[in-house]
Amino acid sequence: MVDPELLEILRCPYxxxxxxxxxxDDPGRLELVHDCWLVCQExxxxxxxxxxxxxxxxxxxxxxxxxxxxxEDLPVPPPSE
Numbered sequence: 001m002v003d004p005e006l007l008e009i010l011r012c013p014y015x016x017x018x019x020x021x022x023x024x025d026d027p028g029r030l031e032l033v034h035d036c037w038l039v040c041q042e043x044x045x046x047x048x049x050x051x052x053x054x055x056x057x058x059x060x061x062x063x064x065x066x067x068x069x070x071x072e073d074l075p076v077p078p079p080s081e
Contacts, residue, residue: 002051007032012040012047014060034076037066050078 007030014020015028022028022042030038030049038049038056040063047063048071049056066074 001035002032002054002056006056007038010038010056010058012042012045012049012063013058014047014063015040015042015045033071034074036077037071037074039071048074052078052080 010030011026012028012030015022022045027042028045029041031041033039033048036051038051038058040047040049046067047060048066048069049058049063050066051057
C-alpha cells in the first residue's frame with residue numbers, strides 16, 4: 001500500500017513539467033485505482049502509472065505505455081518489467 005501522504009503530493013510528471021505543463025494551480029492530480037495504479041485526472045492526458053512493490057513508477061515513458069488501456073482493463077497487479 002502506498003502512503004496516503006505520498007499520494008497527496010504525487011502528480012503526473014508529464015502534466016507538471018516544462019512545456020507540457022497543464023494550466024491551473026494544481027495540474028496532474030492522480031487517482032489511486034485498483035490499489036496499484038495512479039491515473040492522471042487531466043482530461044486530455046490518460047497516462048497511468050503502475051505501483052510495483054509499493055513504489056509508484058513515475059516515469060513518463062511508463063505512463064505512456066498505458067494511455068490506450070481503459071482503467072477497468074488495467075492488469076492487477078501491474079506486470080513487472
